[in-house]
Amino acid sequence: MWYPVAISGDVTDKKPKGIRRLGEELVLWRDLDGNVVCQGARCPHKGAWLGDGRMKGNAIECPYHGFLFNPEGKCTLTPAMGRDARIPGSLKVPVYPVREKHGLIWVWWGDDRPESELPEIIAPREIKENDRVYDTISWNKPVHYTRYIESVQEFYHVTYVHRDHWLNWLDFMFLYGTKKKFGLDGKENYLKATMIHNHHVETDDDGMTFRYSFDHGEEDNPERSIHYVITFSFPCMVHVETEAFATTSWFSPIDDDHTEHIFRVYEFPQLKPILRHEKLRRAMSTLQCYLEKYVQDPQDYKIMARQEPRISGGGVNKFIPVDEMNAKFIKTRARLLREARERREGVVGAAELSDGMVGDLDMATDEAGSGQPDQRPAAAETKRRAPARSNGRSRNGSHANGNGSANGNANANGNGHGSANGNGNGNGRAKGNGEAVPAAEEVEGWSEDRAAARS
Ligand code: FES
Ligand SMILES: [Fe+2]
Numbered sequence: 001m002w003y004p005v006a007i008s009g010d011v012t013d014k015k016p017k018g019i020r021r022l023g024e025e026l027v028l029w030r031d032l033d034g035n036v037v038c039q040g041a042r043c044p045h046k047g048a049w050l051g052d053g054r055m056k057g058n059a060i061e062c063p064y065h066g067f068l069f070n071p072e073g074k075c076t077l078t079p080a081m082g083r084d085a086r087i088p089g090s091l092k093v094p095v096y097p098v099r100e101k102h103g104l105i106w107v108w109w110g111d112d113r114p115e116s117e118l119p120e121i122i123a124p125r126e127i128k129e130n131d132r133v134y135d136t137i138s139w140n141k142p143v144h145y146t147r148y149i150e151s152v153q154e155f156y157h158v159t160y161v162h163r164d165h166w167l168n169w170l171d172f173m174f175l176y177g178t179k180k181k182f183g184l185d186g187k188e189n190y191l192k193a194t195m196i197h198n199h200h201v202e203t204d205d206d207g208m209t210f211r212y213s214f215d216h217g218e219e220d221n222p223e224r225s226i227h228y229v230i231t232f233s234f235p236c237m238v239h240v241e242t243e244a245f246a247t248t249s250w251f252s253p254i255d256d257d258h259t260e261h262i263f264r265v266y267e268f269p270q271l272k273p274i275l276r277h278e279k280l281r282r283a284m285s286t287l288q289c290y291l292e293k294y295v296q297d298p299q300d301y302k303i304m305a306r307q308e309p310r311i312s313g314g315g316v317n318k319f320i321p322v323d324e325m326n327a328k329f330i331k332t333r334a335r336l337l338r339e340a341r342e343r344r345e346g347v348v349g350a351a352e353l354s355d356g357m358v359g360d361l362d363m364a365t366d367e368a369g370s371g372q373p374d375q376r377p378a379a380a381e382t383k384r385r386a387p388a389r390s391n392g393r394s395r396n397g398s399h400a401n402g403n404g405s406a407n408g409n410a411n412a413n414g415n416g417h418g419s420a421n422g423n424g425n426g427n428g429r430a431k432g433n434g435e436a437v438p439a440a441e442e443v444e445g446w447s448e449d450r451a452a453a454r455s
Pocket of ligand 1: 043044045046047048062063064065066067
């Protein structure tokens with residue numbers, strides 16, 4: 001599956017950008033044609049971090065001894081050996097398939113296939129057909145991405161979580177305040193908006209996008225509600241749309257404990273006639289981005305930081321009917337993980353494996369001089385490989401499987417009971433909930449795989 005890993009504008013041709021995503025150290029840079037390159041960030045020589053390196057012609061230069069690596073990952077210069085030295089083939093960095101689309105950089109995390117056989121990036125119409133001006137920023141938090149996604153997929157937490165900061169007044173006034181009272185009744189109305197009415201979840205044909213529409217408002221005055229449509233696309237996108245605003249979040253997994261939140265705010269349609277200049281409208285989006293980063297997100301984080309278990313999955317929640325979107329996400333993710341594991345086990349059985357050692361002294365060698373990284377399946381690699389991992393290592397751990405993300409013990413503490421919901425709904429809208437969460441054991445194997453990969 002394609003994962004968004006960075007904002008396009010954050011990767012320039014001036015210097016490399018080192019990041020950690022899906023449990024791996026990666027480095028992003030642009031070649032002389034402006035195309036993005038994504039490579040493993042550990043120099044095969046002595047493990048320096050290429051994120052601290054420099055650009056040199058059409059190559060990245062290691063900050064330690066100046067070895068150069070071209071876009072194919074091949075080492076093209078070892079200065080200490082001179083320009084004419086024969087360079088061992090194993091001096092290479094893994095290269096990952098990468099694309100640039102929708103203002104983001106996407107990395108393919110899955111089974112190895114030729115570029116032409118890679119699928120399209122999953123993007124719903126809300127992203128593909130969106131020509132509004134926007135700004136995008138990102139930050140990270142020590143939260144697993146499943147918990148982040150669960151949080152943004154619903155809106156009935158807002159009344160309880162986003163209420164005490166003085167800047168929350170902006171939301172109170174503009175979203176919930178009435179014109180008659182100049183918005184000053186906003187907080188009062190906001191605190192009364194505790195109910196979700198008319199909720200409904202639809203699934204796109206490909207089964208990878210869910211669209212959740214509902215009204216958020218007062219229990220006794222359902223007509224005083226705000227209509228929301230929240231769209232989720234795998235692996236990690238949540239788009240929120242109301243009459244007043246539209247935002248998109250991508251929750252890019254850094255590892256089992258951290259998430260990069262890539263956040264986009266679109267221009268406010270109401271401001272278009274007033275703010276003629278695109279720059280001004282973008283500046284409003286920028287302001288909203290910072291409000292999210294410094295006001296709303298810390299409020300969400302305060303809750304998520306103490307949530308247990310830290311990773312969501314089958315059997316860990318007790319959903320209520322209005323959590324249908326959450327339940328669909330958890331259930332489908334568990335299925336994707338299971339399918340990926342099955343595929344990987346099939347591949348592992350057939351693979352011809354070696355232990356990956358290159359000699360007693362870990363000298364650079366000519367082994368596999370193709371310049372392409374070693375992409376053997378994870379489980380086998382970790383079982384058979386000696387502890388001293390050498391060059392040519394590329395994808396260890398979990399991401400050799402197709403979908404479902406490299407991080408995620410989907411049910412680290414599975415409590416053994418399966419579907420955690422279906423508890424009475426009172427309005428006959430339990431559809432989707434009773435069947436929403438898979439049994440814990442369906443995803444437990446993933447945790448075991450992770451444990452094996454780490455041992
Ligand atoms: S560690 Fe990179 S060149 Fe030596
Ligand atoms: Fe929130």
